[in-house]
Each structure stands twice: as C-alpha cells, then as structure tokens.
Amino acid sequence: MNTWSSQLDTFLKVLPSDHRLSEARDCLMGEAHKILDLPVIRRIVRYEDMGKHRSWLDGRAIPLQDPTRTIFAQAMADHAACNTLSNELPLLATAWRLSREETFRLRLIEQLTEMSSWSPLQRPGWTLHQGGNLPPDGKDGNWLATGTGIRALADTFEVLGPEFLPNELRIKFDHLLAVEIADIVEDWKVKRTWFIHYNNPITNQWVLPTEGLVRACLILGRQNHQQAYELGVKNLMASLDSHSPSGAFEEGIHYAEFTARSLYSAARAMAVDGDDRALSHPFLQNYPVWHIHHAQPGGCYINCFDAFSAARGNKQLLSPLLSLAAICTRHPATRWAFENLVPPATDLPGLLTYLLPPAQPEDVPPLFAVYERACRVNWRNSWDPDASGVWIRGGHPTDQHDHQDRGHINFIIRGRPILIEAGTPAYHNPRLSTHYASGLGHNVLHLGIALPSAEGRIKEPLPGWQKMKSTAPLTVHNLTSTGGSIEVDGSQAYDHLTRWIRKVQWTDRSLIAEDEVALESGHPDIVLFRWHLGTEESVSIPTSSGLSLAAQWAGAQLTLSANVPLILSQEFLPDNTLDYRDWDSLLPEHLHTCLVVRTVSQETRVCITTTVNGTAPV
Numbered sequence: 001m002n003t004w005s006s007q008l009d010t011f012l013k014v015l016p017s018d019h020r021l022s023e024a025r026d027c028l029m030g031e032a033h034k035i036l037d038l039p040v041i042r043r044i045v046r047y048e049d050m051g052k053h054r055s056w057l058d059g060r061a062i063p064l065q066d067p068t069r070t071i072f073a074q075a076m077a078d079h080a081a082c083n084t085l086s087n088e089l090p091l092l093a094t095a096w097r098l099s100r101e102e103t104f105r106l107r108l109i110e111q112l113t114e115m116s117s118w119s120p121l122q123r124p125g126w127t128l129h130q131g132g133n134l135p136p137d138g139k140d141g142n143w144l145a146t147g148t149g150i151r152a153l154a155d156t157f158e159v160l161g162p163e164f165l166p167n168e169l170r171i172k173f174d175h176l177l178a179v180e181i182a183d184i185v186e187d188w189k190v191k192r193t194w195f196i197h198y199n200n201p202i203t204n205q206w207v208l209p210t211e212g213l214v215r216a217c218l219i220l221g222r223q224n225h226q227q228a229y230e231l232g233v234k235n236l237m238a239s240l241d242s243h244s245p246s247g248a249f250e251e252g253i254h255y256a257e258f259t260a261r262s263l264y265s266a267a268r269a270m271a272v273d274g275d276d277r278a279l280s281h282p283f284l285q286n287y288p289v290w291h292i293h294h295a296q297p298g299g300c301y302i303n304c305f306d307a308f309s310a311a312r313g314n315k316q317l318l319s320p321l322l323s324l325a326a327i328c329t330r331h332p333a334t335r336w337a338f339e340n341l342v343p344p345a346t347d348l349p350g351l352l353t354y355l356l357p358p359a360q361p362e363d364v365p366p367l368f369a370v371y372e373r374a375c376r377v378n379w380r381n382s383w384d385p386d387a388s389g390v391w392i393r394g395g396h397p398t399d400q401h402d403h404q405d406r407g408h409i410n411f412i413i414r415g416r417p418i419l420i421e422a423g424t425p426a427y428h429n430p431r432l433s434t435h436y437a438s439g440l441g442h443n444v445l446h447l448g449i450a451l452p453s454a455e456g457r458i459k460e461p462l463p464g465w466q467k468m469k470s471t472a473p474l475t476v477h478n479l480t481s482t483g484g485s486i487e488v489d490g491s492q493a494y495d496h497l498t499r500w501i502r503k504v505q506w507t508d509r510s511l512i513a514e515d516e517v518a519l520e521s522g523h524p525d526i527v528l529f530r531w532h533l534g535t536e537e538s539v540s541i542p543t544s545s546g547l548s549l550a551a552q553w554a555g556a557q558l559t560l561s562a563n564v565p566l567i568l569s570q571e572f573l574p575d576n577t578l579d580y581r582d583w584d585s586l587l588p589e590h591l592h593t594c595l596v597v598r599t600v601s602q603e604t605r606v607c608i609t610t611t612v613n614g615t616a617p618v
Contacts, residue, residue, distance in 0.1 A: 001271035001279070001328075004090075004158045007352050008097050014355065024344070024354050025098055031346050032095035035088050036103055040111050041081050043118055047073055056080035059428025059584075060129045068128050075125035075143070082121055082149035085111070087347065089152045093159035094348045105164075108156070112165070116172040119179055121149035121212075141193035142184050147208030150180065151265050154215040158272075159348065177216040181228050184213040188231060201238040202250070203400065204259040210235040211266040218269050233277060236266055240281040247286030248371040251401045252305030253294045254424075257321045260287060264321075268328050279328060288331040289365045291322055293378045295341055297387040298415035302378060303577055304393055304408070306401040306424045306437075312417070313580035318342050323350040330356065332363035340383060368484070370476050375399070377474065381481055381508045386415035388508035394474030394488050404439040404465060406472035407488045407502045411511050413614040417534025418556050419443055419511075420592065423576035426583045435574055439465045439530075445490065445500055445517065446528040449598065464525060466493045483507040496523035510613045517606045527606040528598035531558060534578060535593050541568045545600050557615050558595065562608040565600040 002010075015021045044055040047070040051057035058076035061069050089111065096104035122145035124134055134140055153173065157165070165173070187209065191197045195206045213232035222229040240263065243249060249256035267278035278284070294302045294310065294317075301317060303310035309317055318337075323345040326334035336359040344350035368379040375394035380387050388411075395406040403424075411419040422441030425432055434452035435441055447464035470493035478485040483506050490500040499518040504511065517527050533539065539553045545567040550559045560566055574589035581587055599606055 001268060001276070003272050004094075004155065004348060005097070005161050007327075007355070008094065008159065008348075011352060011355060012098070018354070021354050024346075024351050027346050028091070028348075028351050029095055029099065032091050032104065035092060036107055040107075040114055041085060041088075042114055043081070044077050045074065046070075050074075050077055054081075054084075056584075058129070059426065062428075064128070064131055068125075068131055068133065071123075071125035071134065072128040073125075074123045075128075075145075078118075078121065078123050078145040079126070079143070079148070082145040082152060085115065086148040086152040086155070090155040090159055090348050093156045094351065097159055108160070108164075109166070109169070112153075112156070112169060112173075115149075115153070116169060116176060118149070119176050120146070120183060121176075121180060122146045139192065141187045141196075142180070142209040142212065143193075143205060144208045146180065146184065146212040147210070147262055150177070150212040150215050150219075151262075153177075154219055154269060155265075155348070157219060158269075174220060177220055181213060181216050181220070181225055184209050184216075185228050185231060188235070201235065202242040202398075204255055204262070206235065207239050207259050207262045210239065211262045214266045215269050218273050222273065232266075233270070233275070236263070236278050237281070239263065240278060240283050243283040244371070244373040245282035245286065246371070246373075247283055247288070247290045248374045249287070249290060250373045250396065250398065252303065252307035252424075253291075253301065253310050253317065254306055254308040255401055256291065257317075260284075260291075261321050261324060264324050264328050268324075271328075284325075285329050285331070288322065288325045288329060288334050288337075289369070290371065290374075291318060291325065292333055292337050292341065292365050293369055294318065296389040296391070296410075297380055297385060297412050298389075298417060299385070300389070300412060300417055300577075302376075302391045302410070303421065303423050304376065304391070304405060305399075305403060308424050308426070308576070308583070309580065311423055311576050311580040312578055315342075316345070319345040319350065320347065323347065323353050326353050326356060332360065333365040335359040336363040336365065367481055368479050370474075370479065372396075373398075375472070375474055377476060377479065377484065377486055379479065379484055379506075381483075388413050388415075390484065390506055390511070392474070392486055392488065392504060393472075395470055395472035395490075395493065397469065397471045399469060402469070403437040403442060404468070405442040405444060406466055406470060406493045407444045407490045407500070408442040409502075409504060409511070409513060410443075411506070411612060412534075413509060413556065416555055416614075417578065418612060418614070420532045420534045420575065420577045422532060422573065425574075425576045425581070425589070431574060431589075436576070440573070441532070441575075443529070443531050445494070445515070446530070447494055447497065447519070447525045449526055449528060464494070466490075467495070470494075478505075496520045496525070510611065512612075513610045515606075515608045515610070517608075519604045521604060524602040524604045526598055526602055527608075528596065529608065529610075531595040531597065531610070532573070532575070533593045533595060536572075536578075536591055537593065539570050539593055539595065541570060541595070549597075551595055552615070553593070555615060557613050559611045559613075560597060560608060562599075562606065564603055564606055566597055566608070567600055569596045570594065571596060 061073040217229035301310040579590040
C-alpha cells in the first residue's frame with residue numbers, strides 16, 4: 001500500500017492526459033477554498049461559547065446542571081471538532097499538494113498550531129450525558145475525539161511529507177502523541193471504560209481510541225512503541241473478528257460509516273508501514289457490497305437502527321466511506337458503484353478513485369442478499385433508480401443501537417416509497433425513543449393500545465411493546481430478482497405472546513404480509529399493527545369495522561382481511577426518512593401518514609393478511 005503522498009504524485013503525473021482527473025481536482029480545490037472562508041476551529045472552554053465559532057453544543061447538555069453541563073459539553077465539542085478536522089485538514093493538505101498555493105500552507109500551519117495545544121485531544125466528560133460526576137481521578141477514558149483527532153494529524157502529515165512542519169511544531173506533536181499513547185494504554189490496563197471492562201470490541205467506542213493508538217505509534221515509529229502498537233493491533237483485530245467475514249456490519253449505515261471508516265483508516269496506515277494483518281481481514285475486503293446494498297430505489301436508503309442521515313435526499317451518504325474502501329480494497333463493485341450509483345467523494349480517497357481501472361460487466365453487485373448477523377434481507381429488482389425495493393428486519397441477540405423493529409417491512413414500488421420506517425433524528429430529539437426508535441416508529445406488532453406519555457428515553461418498553469434486544473429469527477424461503485418469500489418469528493419479542501409469525505412475499509408491484517398472532521389463554525389483548533406510509537396526504541379509509549377493510553392513496557392500495565373484526569384509523573407521525581434534515585436542523589419535523597390496524601376486541605388468536613399493491617404508474 002502506497003502512502004497518500006506517493007499516490008498523489010501518481011495522480012499528478014496522469015493528470016494532464018485525463019480530463020476526468022482535471023474535473024475531480026477542480027471539484028476538490030473548490031471544496032478546499034470553501035474551508036479557507038471559514039474560521040479556524042478553536043478549542044472552546046466556556047459553556048456560553050458552545051455552539052459558536054464553529055463549535056458544537058450537544059443538545060443533551062442543555063438540561064444538565066453545571067459543572068456537569070460544561071464538562072459534558074466540552075467533551076462533545078472535542079468530538080465534533082476533531083471529527084470535522086479529520087476531513088478538513090487532509091483536504092487542505094491535498095489542495096496544497098495539488099496547487100502549492102500559499103493560502104493553503106498558511107491555513108494548515110495556523111490550524112495545526114492551534115491543535116497542538118489540545119492535550120488531551122478528548123477532554124473527559126463524554127460519559128456524563130445523563131448527569132453524574134467524573135471518577136475521583138477526573139478521567140473517564142479516551143473516546144471518539146482521540147481517534148478522529150489522531151487521524152486528522154496522521155493523514156495530514158502523510159499527505160504533506162516530513163519536511164512541511166516547522167521543527168518546533170513537530171516537537172509539540174511528538175509530545176502530544178506520546179501522551180496520547182500512554183493514556184490509551186493506561187485505559188486498557190486499568191479497564192477504565194465500559195467497553196473495555198465488558199470486552200466489547202464491536203462498538204465504535206472501542207474502535208476509535210484503538211485507531212488512535214495504532215496511528216500515533218506509526219507516526220512516532222512503531223519500533224519506538226512496539227508494545228503499545230501490538231496492543232492496538234490486538235484490539236483492532238478483535239474488533240474485526242467480531243464482525244461478519246461476509247462484510248456485513250451488524251448496525252445501521254450511520255454507525256458503519258463511522259466505525260468502518262476508523263477500521264479502514266487504521267488498517268490502511270498499518271499496510272503502508274508494511275503490516276497488512278488488518279487490511280487483509282475478510283470483513284474489510286468484503287464490506288463494500290454490504291455498503292452499496294444500502295442504496296434503495298428512488299433516492300432512498302435502508303435506514304434501520306440509528307441511521308440518522310440515511311434519509312431520502314442525502315446524496316452524499318454512501319460516497320465518503322465507499323471511496324476509502326475502494327482505495328483500500330480495490331473491490332470491483334466499488335468501480336461499478338462510482339460509474340452507476342454514486343459519485344466518488346470530493347476528498348482525497350475520492351480523488352484517487354479516478355486512478356482505478358474502469359468497471360467491467362462482471363463487477364455489478366448482486367441485487368439482493370441475506371445478512372445473518374445484521375438479521376436483514378435486502379432486495380431490489382434492478383439497479384435502475386425507479387426499481388422496486390424491499391428490506392425486512394429480524395432480530396439478532398447481539399444487536400446494538402437497534403430499534404424495536406423486529407419484523408419491520410419496508411417497500412418501494414418503482415422508485416416510490418410505500419411502506420417506510422420513521423428513521424432516526426438527532427440524539428437530543430425529545431421524541432427519539434418514543435416516536436422513532438420504539439415500536440411506534442415501525443411496521444410491527446403491538447399488544448394493547450398503550451402509548452408513551454412522557455418525553456425522553458424509554459428505558460424499558462411499555463406493556464405490549466417489543467422487549468429490548470429480543471431475538472427474531474429470519475427464514476428465507478425464496479429470493480430472486482422477481483421477488484421473494486421470507487418468514488420472521490417474533491414470538492420471543494413480547495410478554496404473554498406464544499406466537500407471532502410474519503410471512504412476507506412480494507414482487508416488484510405487490511407485497512403480502514400474513515401475520516399470525518397467538519397470546520396466552522389468560523391474557524387476551526387488543527392486537528394492533530402500524531403501517532407507516534411514504535406519503536403525507538390523508539388516506540381514504542372506511543369508517544366502520546369489519547373482517548375486510550381497504551385504504552387507498554395516490555399510487556397504492558392496502559387491503560386487510562382477518563379472522564376477527566378490525567378497525568382502521570390514521571395518524572400523522574414524525575419521520576426522518578422521507579425528507580433529509582441535518583443533525584441540528586431547526587426545521588420542524590416532517591410528518592407522514594400512518595395507518596393503525598387493530599382488533600375491535602381483546603383476542604387470543606388473530607390472523608391478518610395485509611396486501612399492498614401499486615395502483616398507478618409512477
């Protein structure tokens with residue numbers, strides 16, 4: 001694996017003979033010039049200044065009391081600042097290498113000089129989002145800013161070359177990084193953080209400090225920090241081994257984008273130094289197809305778990321990590337994706353993807369897949385933008401950042417969202433757990449009609465709602481380019497439930513869900529399902545109950561048949577699926593229509609067949 005600097009040298013050599021490279025360079029230079037128009041990012045200390053001067057105020061800090069509020073806000077501001085600089089600094093460095101413009105050099109020196117005083121890169125306090133106090137020693141461990149801050153420095157130094165930094169600045173960073181290495185090693189020695197204590201290498205909170213440790217050792221010379229480096233590699237390999245060798249990440253695309261980026265960054269840096277233990281791991285080699293599979297028709301994405309920005313209209317969601325993965329693995333599906341699905345990112349890895357060979361016919365990724373660890377079926381009938389798409393969730397016992405979504409069905413008909421899930425807003429959104437992550441935000445079973453009455457996080461589900469972390473096996477009977485047939489067993493997901501089997505079969509124009517629900521004989525209850533629709537318009541529904549009911553809206557129809565009388569109503573609920581919003585957007589939440597299907601009386605056995613059809617060309 002060549003350094004960023006040597007790959008840029010190759011780019012510059014080829015540049016005069018390829019107009020595509022010139023266009024990519026111009027786009028990157030344009031983005032770099034935009035950064036020059038922004039202030040230098042500085043470390044904020046006072047709570048009153050959080051959210052100003054390019055800093056971030058985590059909304060969860062607002063209800064806290066000082067000094068906890070300020071300490072937590074400082075830690076989260078570090079996370080945001082270092083994450084931003086992990087993108088900005090290498091971009092500025094690349095622009096300088098491409099142009100040698102003095103303005104880029106001066107900005108790099110100014111920002112790096114400011115950053116050289118940030119020790120530690122991650123101030124303590126990130127554990128205090130629910131209040132409380134720091135441990136007696138004032139340390140709650142290295143965290144996300146540790147990884148992204150060291151990545152910002154490592155990538156930037158690698159692009160610029162050793163001669164760029166003034167000697168006094170290099171000395172400051174050598175000291176800063178040596179302190180970071182010692183602190184990270186101490187965290188693992190005393191098992192300071194929850195993820196080390198419980199040996200949870202799959203979480204991003206384990207991965208980011210691990211990347212920081214590996215890359216700091218590489219900057220200072222791994223021969224000078226051999227034991228620390230091997231600890232970092234050991235922890236990195238533990239994380240890689242915790243993922244599926246098929247390349248499937250067990251969480252949603254947001255946490256994959258954050259965690260897998262860190263894994264690739266560390267593995268690539270190791271390979272540059274001659275150590276390919278991590279980069280050759282099958283998870284990293286196979287990951288790109290799982291990433292590509294999140295693209296659903298009509299500009300939509302698979303947005304299960306805490307997917308946040310995986311909403312329709314976010315055209316930049318897949319490009320950054322896919323560009324890095326392409327450079328690291330040269331997976332043939334990435335070449336196809338850049339030519340047919342998404343453009344490369346406007347950053348250093350994205351620029352270098354233009355040096356990859358053109359896609360071949362055999363590079364097209366499969367249209368569908370079954371991911372055992374993610375407990376999900378992904379399907380589309382073609383790669384055309386107006387194709388049809390389906391994804392269905394089960395539940396794995398090791399799920400993290402998951403929602404109460406066992407049995408959820410998503411359906412797109414010829415580019416038009418028909419059945420959706422609510423998605424995920426920012427963590428500080430007061431309705432995150434009540435209206436989004438809960439069963440209320442998904443097309444799943446409820447027992448009874450209880451609704452959340454208090455805003456804020458729900459620690460335990462309400463009676464009749466899904467149990468947290470419940471297992472729901474997913475069985476695939478048939479899966480082809482024309483449709484599929486699967487079965488989800490949600491029987492373990494609810495108290496007093498003996499059976500909930502959801503059978504789903506579909507084509508590109510219709511979907512049938514057969515739900516069989518059985519409760520314990522002494523616990524009859526109202527059986528209720530929600531169907532979140534990809535529309536914000538009112539739906540035509542019957543006013544009376546019955547064994548057969550139908551609802552109709554523009555381009556689609558939903559019909560119901562059951563063994564007991566049903567009543568159908570509609571409500572308007574928030575979503576972060578149909579209309580992309582930034583994390584801190586001040587726009588009001590987007591509302592969509594949700595059909596509520598429930599039995600008229602308490603029952604112990606209910607069978608409902610739900611059929612969804614497209615009714616008009618889109």
